[in-house]
Amino acid sequence: xxxxxxxxxxxxxxxxxxxxxxxxxxxxxxxxxxxxxxxxxxxxxxxxxxxxxxxxxxxxxxxxxxxxxxxxxxxxxxxxxxxxxxxxxxxxxxxxxxxxxxxxxxxxxxxxxxxxxxxxxxxxxxxxxxxxxxxxxxxxxxxxxxxxxxxxxxxxxxxxxxxxxxxxxxxxxxxxxxxxxxxxxxxxxxxxxxxxxxxxxxxxxxxxxxxxxxxxxxxxxxx
Numbered sequence: 001x002x003x004x005x006x007x008x009x010x011x012x013x014x015x016x017x018x019x020x021x022x023x024x025x026x027x028x029x030x031x032x033x034x035x036x037x038x039x040x041x042x043x044x045x046x047x048x049x050x051x052x053x054x055x056x057x058x059x060x061x062x063x064x065x066x067x068x069x070x071x072x073x074x075x076x077x078x079x080x081x082x083x084x085x086x087x088x089x090x091x092x093x094x095x096x097x098x099x100x101x102x103x104x105x106x107x108x109x110x111x112x113x114x115x116x117x118x119x120x121x122x123x124x125x126x127x128x129x130x131x132x133x134x135x136x137x138x139x140x141x142x143x144x145x146x147x148x149x150x151x152x153x154x155x156x157x158x159x160x161x162x163x164x165x166x167x168x169x170x171x172x173x174x175x176x177x178x179x180x181x182x183x184x185x186x187x188x189x190x191x192x193x194x195x196x197x198x199x200x201x202x203x204x205x206x207x208x209x210x211x212x213x214x215x216x217x218x219x220x221x222x223x
Contacts, residue, residue: 024083025191027075028166031087031105032098033064036158039079046166047079048152050159053105064101065108072112082118086169088161089122096115121174123165131166131172 030036051071053064071075076082087109090102113120126136132146140157147160148166154160 015113020179025080026084026086026166027082028162028169029085029087029109030158030161031090031100031109031164033104034156034158035068035105036154036156036162037075038159038162039075040166040170041079046152046163047113048154048159048163048166050155065104067113068105068108072109076116084169084174085113085118085120086123086165086174087120087127089124091124098191121169123168128161128164128168156187 008194026040026041028038033054034049034050034052036050038046040046045108053068053071055061087106107125110120111166112118129138129143130136132138135142138146143157143160143164144154147154147163150163152163154163
């Protein structure tokens with residue numbers, strides 16, 4: 001069973017590290033059977049850790065995804081509200097099982113975010129590695145070393161990757177420095193900002209995208 005107390009008590013997690021600019025809560029995830037996570041809370045502090053969604057011997061195939069859903073909801077309740085989510089966007093997996101697990105967790109994550117109106121974004125593996133180490137093909141140990149150089153103590157490469165994703169999101173303002181790119185349905189780089197009417201949106205205009213982008217930029221400390 002997944003440990004849902006980790007998000008609140010931060011048991012075994014990396015000690016919190018202050019950031020210069022407080023903002024909204026941002027969650028970064030390295031999805032997998034052992035999922036790495038890193039959270040920048042509203043007060044500008046970072047906590048990170050790992051959580052296992054490996055099914056038990058007598059569990060059905062869907063139990064890992066149910067536990068992931070419950071974990072996200074509990075994390076949002078105890079440490080949120082979560083205002084933006086970044087995850088490692090893996091395009092190629094070594095094994096079929098890993099690909100299935102990643103796809104299932106990604107489906108749960110994006111539907112959970114859509115239901116709550118939380119913007120989310122996948123970040124390419126090479127982008128994360130290049131930002132953390134300067135090399136787009138850095139290995140697992142290099143990612144762990146990069147996190148330690150920034151003052152964190154990741155337990156493994158999953159936690160190190162999540163930390164790297166979160167630092168990328170904060171330091172590039174959600175990738176704005178890299179320019180716009182097409183992404184997920186609630187990609188928080190894909191929304192415009194400002195209060196104006198969109199062409200063809202009707203008499204009152206459709207400001208949904210504007211509001212979401214403004215909210216996420218606020219979460220990134222740029223509001």
